[in-house]
Amino acid sequence: MAETIEVSFPGGQRVDAAVREFSIATDQSKEAGGDQSAPQPYDLFLSSIATCAGIFALKFCQSRKLSTDGLRLWMDWEPSRSDPSASRVLLRLQLPEGFPEKYRAGILKAMDLCAVKRRIQQPPQFESRIEGG
Structure with a gap:
C-alpha cells in the first residue's frame, strides 16, 4: 500500500x-x-537514521525488561562530497550502568535492523513527474 x-x-x-x-x-x-x-531536509534524513537505530535499541531493552536509564545514542556523519559512497555513519551507543554483558552484541545487531538503514543499503527506484496542467 x-x-x-x-x-x-x-x-x-x-x-x-x-x-x-x-x-x-x-x-x-x-x-x-x-x-x-x-x-533542513537533509538534517531530517540524517536524524531518521539515528532515531531508527535508537528505537531498535530501545525496543531491545524493553522486550528484555532491561533498564534504559542512561541509554544514549549519538550519530557521527562524515560526508564525502567527492564520492558519496565513501561517506561514513558511526552510531555510538552508551549503555546503562550494569547493562548485562551477554546482551551487548545483541543490542548492536538489533540496531542494524533499522529500516531506514536497510532502505539506504538497498535503495528504492525514484521517479519524478508533473501532475496536472
Whole structure:
C-alpha cells in the first residue's frame, strides 16, 4: 500500500510535509537563504537514521525488561562530497550502568535492523513527474 506525504510551501525557503496526522517543518540555513526556523531536509534524513537505530535499541531493552536509564545514542556523519559512497555513519551507543554483558552484541545487531538503514543499503527506484496542467 502506497503512503502519500503532502508537501507545502508556506513561504521563504520553508518546505513542510504532512505525513499521516503530523506536520514536519523544514527550512534552510541563513547561509542558504532561509530563516533557520526548522531543520533542513537533509538534517531530517540524517536524524531518521539515528532515531531508527535508537528505537531498535530501545525496543531491545524493553522486550528484555532491561533498564534504559542512561541509554544514549549519538550519530557521527562524515560526508564525502567527492564520492558519496565513501561517506561514513558511526552510531555510538552508551549503555546503562550494569547493562548485562551477554546482551551487548545483541543490542548492536538489533540496531542494524533499522529500516531506514536497510532502505539506504538497498535503495528504492525514484521517479519524478508533473501532475496536472
